[in-house]
Amino acid sequence: MSDLVVSDLTPMGMYHNADAVVQAILLILVAASVVSWTVLFAKGVELAAQRVRLGRALMRLRAASGLDALAGLGGAAARMLAEARLExxxxxxxxxxxxxxxRLALRIARIEAGEGRRAQRGTGVLATIGAVAPFVGLFGTVWGIMNSFVSIAQSQTTNLAVVAPGIAEALLATAVGLGAAIPAVVIYNALGRVVAAQRAGLADAGALVLAIAGRDLDRAQGGA
Incomplete structure (x- = not known):
């Protein structure tokens, strides 16, 4: 680990002068942070589109008097309608x-479960990042401080100007770990609330499809 001057005590300067293990940990944590924000934007767009389709489907389902009036539905509601007609x-x-x-209720329940898993897909990595990133950063800090103590022993001096750069590099790993973990936890909780609302909407759509199909069946048997 080389000695740093004051002008080098920037995040980039500390990274370039850090130990190879600390550098690798910092790169891993930065990559984890990029994954978290990528999941946010990707799942945000996906869930927003599903919410719009589901909202339109719910409006039509609430106003429909029979299955024949529901042509052109999209998304999960269309699959529920197709399963109802097949059954x-x-x-x-x-x-x-x-x-x-x-049997209709069973078919619709399976569609709801599948759509719920699909909506939640990709969010598990956020929980992993939120739980593991602080410890990865802490490992980098411990490793860097250990190297700093080795440098102190080799230089046989406790001068702060010599010791501080290595400690700063070590603490940078903890800071980056927290910077990766905190957004991941916040994003995971936010997406979890959106997914829960999506599942509630799917349950409403399934109940409406089942009610409309049951009404058609009762009419058919009443006519017979």
Missing amino acids: IEASGATLPAAGVKE
């Missing part, structure tokens, strides 16, 4: 409506 066609007109409704 009704497969069951035919002779099977009891109660059994058809139970």
Whole structure:
């Protein structure tokens, strides 16, 4: 580890003069921070588009009187509608409506579960970064301080001008680790709330599709 002058005590200067292990840790933490912000923008766009489609589908579902009036739905609601029609066609007109409704509920529940997993996909890495990044930064700090003590022993001096640069480089790893972990935790919690709202909307859509399909079945059996 080389001695630093005061003008070199900048984040970039400390990085260039840090130990190779500390440099690698800093690069890993910066990459983790980039991943966190990438997930935020990617999932933000994805969830916003899904929210718009789901909102439009819910408006149509609330106003619909039957499955035939729901052509052109998009997203998860369209898959729920397709499953409802498939189950009704497969069951035919002779099977009891109660059994058809139970099978419809099962089909729709599986779609809701799949869409919920899809909405949450990619957010787990944020939890990992938020939990691990501080410890990775702490490891870099411990390693850097250990090297600083070795330098003190080799130089046989405790002059602050000699010791401070190495300690500053070590503490930089902790700062970068916290800088990667804190946004990751905040983004994870924010996306978690959005995903929870998305799941609630999917449950509403599933309930409405089931209600409309049940109404059609009751009408058909009443007419028969």
